[in-house]
Amino acid sequence: MNGYFLADVLDVSDPAAMDRYRAQVHDTVAAHGGRYLSVGGTIEIAEGGWAPKALVLIEFPTLEAAHSWYESDAYAGLKSLRLSASRANALFLEGREWTGPQGGAAQRDGVAVS
Numbered sequence: 001m002n003g004y005f006l007a008d009v010l011d012v013s014d015p016a017a018m019d020r021y022r023a024q025v026h027d028t029v030a031a032h033g034g035r036y037l038s039v040g041g042t043i044e045i046a047e048g049g050w051a052p053k054a055l056v057l058i059e060f061p062t063l064e065a066a067h068s069w070y071e072s073d074a075y076a077g078l079k080s081l082r083l084s085a086s087r088a089n090a091l092f093l094e095g096r097e098w099t100g101p102q103g104g105a106a107q108r109d110g111v112a113v114s
Contacts, residue, residue, distance in 0.1 A: 002095035003063030005070065009054040010087045017085035025078050032069035033061040063094045
């Protein structure tokens with residue numbers, strides 16, 4: 001199953017540093033089989049009180065590949081640069097296919113989520 005890295009960039013305190021980050025990060029993602037699915041696209045809230053600012057969604061071949069990228073030596077310096085230049089919430093998400101009601105409800109921590 002694919003793995004995803006989702007970041008909600010809340011604010012940028014050092015735009016020049018973020019420009020340096022953006023100029024270099026793509027190659028580190030690609031080296032781990034990742035690809036950007038969305039960067040700062042239009043957000044339309046469908047439900048609830050979630051208020052993301054600017055979302056970045058990166059897809060990897062597996063969740064392990066996403067973690068490998070995030071913890072890699074190639075990304076370490078860039079991660080430090082990003083963390084010093086911006087504030088964000090981020091998470092890893094395992095892609096889990098749901099085959100429909102014949103397969104039962106998809107479960108997460110005992111809660112039916114489908």
